[in-house]
Amino acid sequence: xxxxxxxxxxxxxxxxxxxxxxxxxxxxxxxxxxxxxxxxxxxxxxxxxxxxxxxxxxxxxxxxxxxxxxxxxxxxxxxxxxxxxxxxxxxxxxxxxxxxxxxxxxxxxxxxxxxxxxxxxxxxxxxxxxxxxxxxxxxxxxxxxxxxxxxxxxxxxxxxxxxxxxxxxxxxxxxxxxxxxxxxxxxxxxxxxxxxxxxxxxxxxxxxxxxxxxxxxxxxxxxxxxxxxxxxxx
Numbered sequence: 001x002x003x004x005x006x007x008x009x010x011x012x013x014x015x016x017x018x019x020x021x022x023x024x025x026x027x028x029x030x031x032x033x034x035x036x037x038x039x040x041x042x043x044x045x046x047x048x049x050x051x052x053x054x055x056x057x058x059x060x061x062x063x064x065x066x067x068x069x070x071x072x073x074x075x076x077x078x079x080x081x082x083x084x085x086x087x088x089x090x091x092x093x094x095x096x097x098x099x100x101x102x103x104x105x106x107x108x109x110x111x112x113x114x115x116x117x118x119x120x121x122x123x124x125x126x127x128x129x130x131x132x133x134x135x136x137x138x139x140x141x142x143x144x145x146x147x148x149x150x151x152x153x154x155x156x157x158x159x160x161x162x163x164x165x166x167x168x169x170x171x172x173x174x175x176x177x178x179x180x181x182x183x184x185x186x187x188x189x190x191x192x193x194x195x196x197x198x199x200x201x202x203x204x205x206x207x208x209x210x211x212x213x214x215x216x217x218x219x220x221x222x223x224x225x226x227x228x229x230x231x232x233x234x
Contacts (some may be wrong), residue, residue: 110159
């Protein structure tokens with residue numbers, strides 16, 4: 001039985017930043033395949049290139065060399081405007097800080113990505129309600145961010161990330177600003193989105209306990225992929 005084509009394929013990906021006359025090489029020839037339905041934790045010391053790699057996969061940055069294919073699309077060949085459209089259609093982002101608009105309710109915050117679509121207002125409200133229900137916050141839909149705990153705010157951010165049913169869920173230190181119990185709640189939610197709803201998740205974390213929620217752990221060091229650990233199924 002043949003192995004299916006990976007959802008994400010990186011081949012010989014490199015990234016170099018130019019700062020004045022200085023060139024800073026961050027990634028060196030990364031080869032990585034991620035299958036649909038995988039949950040990958042990217043780990044490594046500070047400066048290892050894990051956030052840069054995440055940003056390349058999510059289309060927030062472009063590689064200096066190599067190729068990045070996501071769901072059959074060579075995203076490294078897209079123009080900036082085309083890449084922005086691709087991100088809106090295919091990637092849900094979750095960051096360490098929740099980036100919620102304080103003047104809007106949880107539901108309105110979740111609806112924001114849908115404003116770029118042709119959905120009617122009633123359809124946007126329905127999708128936001130479903131996303132909030134999935135993250136366990138249906139009863140907090142009318143609350144504003146300052147009326148929610150940090151863990152609840154991050155769950156609203158996750159609802160916002162999944163409301164448009166993205167191909168990829170890209171998470172950068174999603175529990176870095178949370179206490180241990182709230183962090184575990186958020187990681188359990190991500191694991192459920194992966195296992196029950198089939199979401200493909202790529203997560204940067206410095207926390208080994210957080211990485212244990214993933215199916216695979218990819219270790220980077222000095223811009224090189226040094227190890228991939230397959231985690232046993234729970």
